[in-house]
Amino acid sequence: MxxxxxxxxxxxxxxxxxxxxxxxxxxxxxxxxxxxxxxxxxxxxxxxxxxxxxxLQWFVWKYDPVGTPFKWARVFKYLGLLDNLGSRYFLHKYTRQFREKNTAWFGVPLLVNLPLKYWSYFNVVEDRxxxxxxxxxxxxxxxxxxxxxxxxxxxxxxxxxxxxxxxxxxxxxxxxxxxxxxxxxxxxxxxxxxxxxxxxxxxxxxxxxxxxxxxxxxxxxxxxxxxxxxxxxxxxHIPAEKRVDIHKVFRQHGQSLRRFIHLIESNYARFWFRNDKERATVEAILETLGEGFILTDEHFQRYHLEMPDNRYGDLIFYLDVPYLFTKTIWGFSRKQKSMHGYLPDYxxxxxxxxxxxxxxxxxxxxxxxxxxxxxxxxxxxxxxxxxxxxxxxxxxxxxx
Ligand SMILES: [Zn+2]
The missing domain is CATH 3.40.720.10 (Alkaline Phosphatase, subunit A)
Known part of the structure; x- marks a missing residue:
């Protein structure tokens, strides 16, 4: 050999x-x-x-209310007032201490800008x-x-x-x-x-x-x-020095992003809907966002991303070059001068x-x-x- x-x-x-x-x-x-x-x-x-x-691995996080390590966070549906960055850091650390046997590169990361009431919908994709x-x-x-x-x-x-x-x-x-x-x-x-x-x-x-x-x-x-x-x-790697605050975009349309089950990453916004009205509202807002577009079946086919279920989103919005979202599940994108994960065609x-x-x-x-x-x-x-x-x-x- x-x-x-x-x-x-x-x-x-x-x-x-x-x-x-x-x-x-x-x-x-x-x-x-x-x-x-x-x-x-x-x-x-x-x-x-x-x-x-x-x-079947596309994102760090998937929708998985059954396998989630954050079942305890369900109580925050009723305890919204206790939800702030400090309690998120504390409870994340607490979860890791007794739950985490995850040996993957990312482990179970903190969901920085995600309300605690939504944590129990999600699980990491990689466990080793x-x-x-x-x-x-x-x-x-x-x-x-x-x-x-x-x-x-x-x-x-x-x-x-x-x-x-x-x-x-x-x-x-x-x-x-x-x-x-x-x-x-x-x-x-x-x-x-x-x-x-x-x-x-x-x-x-x-x-x-x-x-x-x-x-x-x-x-x-x-x-x-x-x-x-x-x-x-x-x-x-692609320089990305412009920012989009999706919270602000929702507010401009008289809505709050926090009302929807969502995950915001550097250049993706993903949503899971409880009813058709939610979908219609979110779609209408995102269609005004000219810095990116909602991914369609054609994209999923072309880039080999068709999935057997909605684990990565009922709707996936892609933010294009040279933009990044602020206030993501990873942080505030302040130190990111450059990013990847944009269209492979570039x-x-x-x-x-x-x-x-x-x-x-x-x-x-x-x-x-x-x-x-x-x-x-x-x-x-x-x-x-x-x-x-x-x-x-x-x-x-x-x-x-
Ligand atoms: Zn990277």
């Missing part, structure tokens, strides 16, 4: 490779078409080889980390597949709280070479949120990470003579795929191609259900 070395960058744009001479030296480069969503959408696609309409057994309920991840074949792999850099790439990856030594070595570099995303991807702080970080990756590549090459190597990222939404081995023709590859490409390198069969393809050029004939 020829070993494989991969480097993953969270949120690296093709345009940024100019600051990364080592990565830029890879002979074969493609733009990575992202999924229409955030990390919680992208990671399952790249680890499972199927799109969201199969792996990407590489843990059974991360996805419907499909095996690449980690599950390799475990099934008893193929060993090593993941470096994905441990939360274990330090930056320079600590985790920089400190890694190749004592024993496993069939697959996976280096995970997560910081470009947060740098880009705070400074934009083209900001000097981020560019400096990219230069240093490029040197780190070059050093690891050299060290690996000294140990292994024949191996496949590829580098990929999940999405790009070139700025693209990530990268880089290889030393020739790739199939075409400007784009997809996140779902990562799993079949890796399995093929390891000499393992590609499961029939996989939506992606093997990206090595000599395998192009497989797909006509």
């Amino acid at each position: 020829k070993p494989v070395l991969t480097f993953f960058f969270d949120a690296l744009k093709p345009e940024s490779l100019q600051y990364m001479p080592f990565l830029n030296s890879f002979a074969h480069k493609r733009r990575m078409k992202s999924e229409f969503g955030h990390s919680v959408t992208c990671h399952p696609s790249m680890y499972s080889g199927v799109h969201p309409d199969k792996h 980390a990407w590489d843990e057994v059974g991360y996805l309920k419907e499909y095996p991840t690449v980690f599950d597949v390799l475990r099934g074949y008893n193929v060993e792999f090593e993941i470096v850099g994905m441990t939360k709280g274990a330090g930056s790439e320079f600590t985790q990856i920089g400190g890694h030594e190749f004592t024993e070479i496993r069939p697959w070595t996976y280096f995970f570099l997560g910081s470009i995303d947060s740098y880009s949120h705070h400074h934009r991807q083209d900001g000097p702080e981020t560019i400096d970080r990219m230069r240093r990470l490029d040197q780190l990756v070059a050093a690891k590549y050299e060290a690996y090459s000294r140990r292994v003579s024949d191996f496949d190597v590829f580098v990929f990222s999940d999405h790009g 070139p700025d939404s693209d990530g990268v795929f880089l290889s030393r081995r020739a790739l199939v023709e075409g400007p784009h590859v997809e996140l779902v191609d990562v799993l079949p490409t890796l399995l093929d390198s390891l000499g393992l069969p590609i499961p029939d259900y996989v939506d992606g393809r093997v990206l090595w050029q000599e395998k192009a004939s497989l797909y006509g």
Whole structure:
């Protein structure tokens, strides 16, 4: 089995490779078409080889009044006066102490700007980390597949709280070479949120990470003579310096957002309706909001987002570039200079795929191609259900 070395960058744009001479030296480069969503959408696609309409993970939160960890919050339907930011922080912490066995990247996050009376409608989608057994309920991840074949792999850099790439990856030594070595570099995303991807702080970080990756590549090459190597990222980054206060928009129409079951994230507003009147009211207000649009069946089809039920919303409003909502479930968007999760059609939404081995023709590859490409390198069969393809050029004939 020829070993494989991969480097993953969270949120690296093709345009940024100019600051990364080592990565830029890879002979074969493609733009990575992202999924229409955030990390919680992208990671399952790249680890499972199927799109969201199969792996069913689109947002961090879903409507799930049965499985919610916040059943205790139902009392706040009658105790509205006690609901403020302070009590939300306190009760969230309290819930985590006895409920949280959640080992996912996001865990059970605080719903900052959501009235407590609505917390008990919602549950997190991820209950464990990407590489843990059974991360996805419907499909095996690449980690599950390799475990099934008893193929060993090593993941470096994905441990939360274990330090930056320079600590985790920089400190890694190749004592024993496993069939697959996976280096995970997560910081470009947060740098880009705070400074934009083209900001000097981020560019400096990219230069240093490029040197780190070059050093690891050299060290690996000294140990292994024949191996496949590829580098990929999940999405790009788009400057977003304008804001929309959706609470204000509702007030301007004589309504209060708090009357509706909703979740507001950086560039999505999702609603669940108790009756047709609620739907009509919300639709009428959102249709006046020219900064975005309500997603239709056509969008769900085009971006592989059709879901079996209303877990992600009876209505999903998408806020377009360069806008962000203020007062979201994550906070107040004050420090966000740049965002992702916009339409994958924007070139700025693209990530990268880089290889030393020739790739199939075409400007784009997809996140779902990562799993079949890796399995093929390891000499393992590609499961029939996989939506992606093997990206090595000599395998192009497989797909006509
Ligand atoms: Zn991000």
